[in-house]
Amino acid sequence: MSMGLAALIAWLFTASIGSYMLRTWVARGGLRRQRATGVGVPPGMVFGHASAALAGLTVWISYLGSGWRPLAWVGVALAGSAICLGICTVTLWTPYPVLADSGAGDEPEVRTAHVAGGFQQRQAAATGPQDAFTVTDEMIASLLAEPSSPPRRSRRHLLPLIPLAHGFGALTTFLLTVTAALLPVR
Numbered sequence: 282m283s284m285g286l287a288a289l290i291a292w293l294f295t296a297s298i299g300s301y302m303l304r305t306w307v308a309r310g311g312l313r314r315q316r317a318t319g320v321g322v323p324p325g326m327v328f329g330h331a332s333a334a335l336a337g338l339t340v341w342i343s344y345l346g347s348g349w350r351p352l353a354w355v356g357v358a359l360a361g362s363a364i365c366l367g368i369c370t371v372t373l374w375t376p377y378p379v380l381a382d383s384g385a386g387d388e389p390e391v392r393t394a395h396v397a398g399g400f401q402q403r404q405a406a407a408t409g410p411q412d413a414f415t416v417t418d419e420m421i422a423s424l425l426a427e428p429s430s431p432p433r434r435s436r437r438h439l440l441p442l443i444p445l446a447h448g449f450g451a452l453t454t455f456l457l458t459v460t461a462a463l464l465p466v467r
Contacts, residue, residue, distance in 0.1 A: 295447060322370055329366050
């Protein structure tokens with residue numbers, strides 16, 4: 282198998298994961314939420330990333346069909362720009378800790394701001410004798426009265442693997458395209 286064909290297979294794999302993530306983002310209201318709140322990754326960046334990758338894939342297929350070397354380098358450049366926009370997207374999408382003053386108390390409130398979805402998770406220290414996690418007799422009695430159902434196997438812990446596989450696929454694609462562009466044409 283030639284290096285160019287291996288790059289095409291890697292590119293198709295990466296594009297399929299990327300199209301799944303884009304479809305999921307749009308279907309779950311990511312675009313609508315970003316436009317309503319103005320918080321998160323700009324849609325131009327997300328769609329620019331996808332467009333650069335799709336344009337690069339089209340140019341790469343044209344290169345494989347024609348064997349014309351300049352098309353290979355245009356494909357490499359488009360793959361590189363798609364990767365740069367992808368890194369920008371991930372950087373803006375990743376939650377990061379933010380310290381904010383809690384107003385009264387010794388410890389500041391710790392929030393995790395998730396930029397893309399506009400959600401904020403707050404974890405505040407207990408502020409007094411009334412703890413939010415106080416267990417009452419009624420709660421214990423209700424838990425003992427109802428038999429517990431077996432825990433559902435959640436696939437949520439596997440969700441971070443999707444963008445991770447997309448990123449590694451993009452890097453693999455880029456390396457294969459550069460290698461194929463450098464090799465002599467047969």
